[in-house]
Amino acid sequence: MKFRQLMGLLLALAMFAGACSSGSDAAETPSDDGTASDDGGAEEPSSDDEAAPAATGLDIDAILSADLDNCAAEPTGESIKVGMVMDFSEAAGFVDVPGSEVVPYVAQLANCAGGINGRPVEVDVRESGDDPALATQELIDWGAQFFIGPPFADATLPMQQTGGGEYAIFAAASTEPTLADAANNTFLVTFDDNGQSIASADFALSQGLTRAIIFTEGEGVPYSGVNPDAFKAAFTAGGGEIVSEQTYTWFVDTDFSSQVNEIASVADGTEVFFSAGAGFQITALRAQMEGQGLDGITYMGTDAFDATGITADPGGEGFIHTPHTLIESGSQLESVLADSGTLASDAPAFMPLYIDSMFLGIQGILDCGCNDPAGIAEAVKVISDFEGTSGSITYAGTNGIPPKAVSIVQVTDGANVLLDTIG
Amino acid sequence: MSELLQNLIDGLGRGSIYALLALGVAVVFGIMHLLNFAHGELITIPGYLTYWAFNNGWNWWTVVPLIVVSAVITSLIIERVAFSRVRGASDFTLLLTSFGVHFIVSAGFLLYVSASVKPYPRPTWFAKTLAVGSLNIEVFDLVVIAVTVVVLAGTTWLLQRTMFGLALRAAAADFDAARLMGVKSDSVIRGAFALSGFLAGIAGVFWIMREGQVTPTAGINPMLQGVLAALIGGLGSLRGAVLGGLALGLAEVLLRSWLPVGIQNLTTGFVFVMIALLFIFRPGGLLSVPQVERV
Numbered sequence: 001m002k003f004r005q006l007m008g009l010l011l012a013l014a015m016f017a018g019a020c021s022s023g024s025d026a027a028e029t030p031s032d033d034g035t036a037s038d039d040g041g042a043e044e045p046s047s048d049d050e051a052a053p054a055a056t057g058l059d060i061d062a063i064l065s066a067d068l069d070n071c072a073a074e075p076t077g078e079s080i081k082v083g084m085v086m087d088f089s090e091a092a093g094f095v096d097v098p099g100s101e102v103v104p105y106v107a108q109l110a111n112c113a114g115g116i117n118g119r120p121v122e123v124d125v126r127e128s129g130d131d132p133a134l135a136t137q138e139l140i141d142w143g144a145q146f147f148i149g150p151p152f153a154d155a156t157l158p159m160q161q162t163g164g165g166e167y168a169i170f171a172a173a174s175t176e177p178t179l180a181d182a183a184n185n186t187f188l189v190t191f192d193d194n195g196q197s198i199a200s201a202d203f204a205l206s207q208g209l210t211r212a213i214i215f216t217e218g219e220g221v222p223y224s225g226v227n228p229d230a231f232k233a234a235f236t237a238g239g240g241e242i243v244s245e246q247t248y249t250w251f252v253d254t255d256f257s258s259q260v261n262e263i264a265s266v267a268d269g270t271e272v273f274f275s276a277g278a279g280f281q282i283t284a285l286r287a288q289m290e291g292q293g294l295d296g297i298t299y300m301g302t303d304a305f306d307a308t309g310i311t312a313d314p315g316g317e318g319f320i321h322t323p324h325t326l327i328e329s330g331s332q333l334e335s336v337l338a339d340s341g342t343l344a345s346d347a348p349a350f351m352p353l354y355i356d357s358m359f360l361g362i363q364g365i366l367d368c369g370c371n372d373p374a375g376i377a378e379a380v381k382v383i384s385d386f387e388g389t390s391g392s393i394t395y396a397g398t399n400g401i402p403p404k405a406v407s408i409v410q411v412t413d414g415a416n417v418l419l420d421t422i423g
Numbered sequence: 424m425s426e427l428l429q430n431l432i433d434g435l436g437r438g439s440i441y442a443l444l445a446l447g448v449a450v451v452f453g454i455m456h457l458l459n460f461a462h463g464e465l466i467t468i469p470g471y472l473t474y475w476a477f478n479n480g481w482n483w484w485t486v487v488p489l490i491v492v493s494a495v496i497t498s499l500i501i502e503r504v505a506f507s508r509v510r511g512a513s514d515f516t517l518l519l520t521s522f523g524v525h526f527i528v529s530a531g532f533l534l535y536v537s538a539s540v541k542p543y544p545r546p547t548w549f550a551k552t553l554a555v556g557s558l559n560i561e562v563f564d565l566v567v568i569a570v571t572v573v574v575l576a577g578t579t580w581l582l583q584r585t586m587f588g589l590a591l592r593a594a595a596a597d598f599d600a601a602r603l604m605g606v607k608s609d610s611v612i613r614g615a616f617a618l619s620g621f622l623a624g625i626a627g628v629f630w631i632m633r634e635g636q637v638t639p640t641a642g643i644n645p646m647l648q649g650v651l652a653a654l655i656g657g658l659g660s661l662r663g664a665v666l667g668g669l670a671l672g673l674a675e676v677l678l679r680s681w682l683p684v685g686i687q688n689l690t691t692g693f694v695f696v697m698i699a700l701l702f703i704f705r706p707g708g709l710l711s712v713p714q715v716e717r718v
Contacts, residue, residue: 088533089533090638093537217688246687247690252644254634257430257437257676258430262680283542288561290550292552292559308636315635
């Protein structure tokens with residue numbers, strides 16, 4: 001009986017701790033009412049300091065360099081309301097959890113810099129959970145003017161439907177080409193799968209690599225198949241040859257004995273290997289390949305390497321991949337990420353995409369000179385040469401996929417080293 | 424011929440891990456009629472301990488016992504905290520409880536550790552191969568097979584030659600009758616969970632070595648393979664569990680090798696088709712055990 005009571009007490013304490021933790025998360029996102037401006041972002045300038053001058057328009061440099069201890073006069077205009085529907089599950093939590101922290105932090109910086117033309121920026125974060133439509137509706141009721149959403153269609157499509165296709169939705173961390181849909185105001189913030197894989201193929205060919213081994217989950221399979229499809233098409237079109245094409249189960253398989261046996265019969269060690277596999281899968285594969293004596297192969301992958309911590313994986317040394325942002329040491333961006341606590345997160349290179357999502361929505365508001373979501377979305381569609389923290393972004397003339405340059409990097413001594421920039 | 428031999432060794436290596444997992448599932452099922460869907464947590468939790476250990480300067484020599492011991496302790500804790508509360512309840516309640524344990528552990532790691540992959544180094548020898556004629560045999564497979572043989576021999580001795588084994592087998596055959604004959608239910612159930620944890624720990628050592636990373640749901644795949652192998656072998660049959668594990672491992676590797684290019688990614692689907700066919704002709708699995716209906 002005592003044990004039962006003890007367990008009951010422990011369970012209650014665990015639930016209480018969980019509730020407290022949730023509360024803490026909510027507090028990190030702006031404030032009790034979800035506004036970034038109330039959570040220290042628009043701190044009153046200290047009496048000893050003279051208020052910093054307010055920025056005008058969308059001055060990203062001024063915002064990122066704002067000093068929270070010496071803010072401009074508090075913005076008093078009508079709020080710009082940013083809705084974030086975030087997926088905190090294992091599927092997308094590695095990016096959406098820190099993403100939901102960095103955006104409210106940058107909103108604080110924007111407010112500290114005097115807001116956007118004197119208008120404060122408010123951010124409200126809702127977890128998509130099992131019902132992204134409900135989270136979206138709650139944010140619409142709150143007054144959100146545009147959305148930042150998770151990287152997968154299972155959340156983005158209900159968001160589109162709930163907003164009647166009138167709200168601009170930025171799928172911040174997504175590279176899924178079918179997710180972008182300018183007609184329904186859904187936008188990627190980075191290159192898509194085709195962009196990164198074609199860039200990888202071009203790079204491989206430019207290095208004189210003309211024989212390739214492909215790992216795919218099947219033709220047309222989102223991400224795990226689409227990336228190899230695009231690489232294969234570009235590689236063969238450029239004169240390369242696919243010497244072996246193998247299948248695997250994405251994010252599951254780590255024993256590739258059968259595949260390695262087949263590869264060993266056709267490969268000579270001069271090939272480039274390409275897949276969209278997770279880092280831990282391809283490090284296992286490489287070990288098995290090298291165990292068979294195939295030592296000279298060049299291993300290339302997608303942003304999945306970055307998403308699965310390839311630089312921290314001891315087996316990932318030498319891998320070549322396509323991260324979303326190169327965060328330069330000592331840069332302003334690095335400082336912002338560090339101060340927001342997201343530089344040490346699981347996927348810091350994705351954070352600029354979240355920051356840019358907010359800035360792109362704000363740019364839409366400034367361009368249309370309006371506050372209605374449909375008008376903002378229309379303005380976003382024709383954004384051109386927007387210089388964000390993750391690079392130059394253009395939506396004009398696209399279906400919502402910005403034709404961004406792709407950085408090709410190699411893991412060297414546990415860090416990404418830039419090899420080339422394609423596009 | 425050499426390709427077949429190569430695949431047989433690969434399949435036996437993979438199947439040996441499945442066999443150990445299935446045996447752990449079968450031991451508990453035999454005693455409690457519990458199909459333990461929380462069995463994978465006996466790999467998830469040691470997996471996170473492995474990640475922690477490597478970040479604190481441990482090496483595989485010290486991590487291996489950590490994995491085994493933590494799996495045993497985790498198994499005993501899960502029994503004490505969750506399953507002892509519902510002992511004697513319906514099979515369905517037990518099943519739901521095991522799901523609950525799985526989701527609580529996963530959510531705990533998701534909330535309080537991270538949603539993302541946590542990598543650690545694999546042992547340097549794990550992909551080394553031995554050239555035997557035209558075969559390239561992975562040392563890892565040989566070690567897995569050898570350890571599995573030793574563990575299975577030890578388990579057989581434990582079950583056949585000790586009082587604990589006798590009590591366990593008696594309880595598996597008829598729990599109520601065993602109790603009437605003086606078998607202490609608490610002891611035998613905890614012993615079963617400890618044995619299940621030990622077997623999962625040994626399997627976990629190899630599983631964790633090969634994975635090289637851990638996530639909150641790292642236990643799902645080994646749990647599914649273990650449960651599936653136990654079902655193939657015949658739930659409650661210890662020999663069947665071993666047979667089921669080996670059959671599953673061989674089926675995966677051989678099908679992957681034999682299926683034509685273009686449909687190789689349907690290997691898992693074909694494995695399930697084979698399992699479905701097996702259950703049509705032998706609903707109780709390869710070595711079905713007569714079930715005593717509890718009233």
